[in-house]
Amino acid sequence: MAVIGIMSALHEELAAVLAHMPDEQRVSVAGRDFWLGHWHGHAVVVVLSRIGKVAAATTATVLLERFRVDTLVFTGVAGGLGSDVRVGDVVVASGFVQHDMDASPLFPRHEVPLYGRAHFDAHADLSAQLAGASRRVLQEAERHLGHDTVDEFQLHAPEVHQGLVLSGDRFVSTGAESYALRQAWPAALAVEMEGAAVAQVCHDYAVPFAAVRTISDRADDTAHTDFNRFIREVASRYSLAILSQWLVGRQPG
Ligand code: ADE
16 A cells, blocks of 8 residues: 655644544654554554754655655645745745755755756645645635634635745745845745755655645744744644645545
8 A cells, every 4th residue: 555654844733633543653763753554544654854954854764765655745834935925825845946055166056966956846746736735725714724813813815826945954034034045046935944855855766745835934034923823723724634635635545
């Protein structure tokens, strides 16, 4: 049976998913807890990604090598970069770049040495499935989040975007830095800290990979009113609903 790996960036997401896996079994590898079980009839392995490129790459490698997952999906939050990407929107990555990779002058800036490329694609079909599931969930945002949460965080008419996501080992929290990222990659929609690393690992193993990120902030000086509450009350609920929609619509392999 095909095995789906789910990497969650957030504790709350992981807990919500585990609540839907009555048969979950914990296996610890490399200091990480991997949860094996079934969800909507699919064999899944769920794990906290951890934060940053190296930690996420290790987690992904264990999923591929030890648990033999044949599809890998990442859910979490990201900072919005695109001008129309707002807090509460969802970005499904079409591809990834490490914005902090720089081995120049040995290799062109941003190119991953010995790969001859800076850009790693997400799997097109898998991403289209997740974008469809995201749209269905966001159309009913109020049902998933509750009226008060939608009002409080001003999540009226949230949108799903698909495009380039930047990754780097830095939480982007100044207008100057997000401006510089937008100048360097005008098409970038969002910035986070893991996706490009996991995409590179999945490229090495030729395993389909896709990532869904709820926009938690604008990657600038405007601190979110309450980041932790947003994660608990919005992002982790979206992730749970999107993954659930996606798995329900997918034939077990
Ligand atoms: N994840 C969520 N928001 C982020 C930001 N502003 N920078 C990097 N990673 C993030």
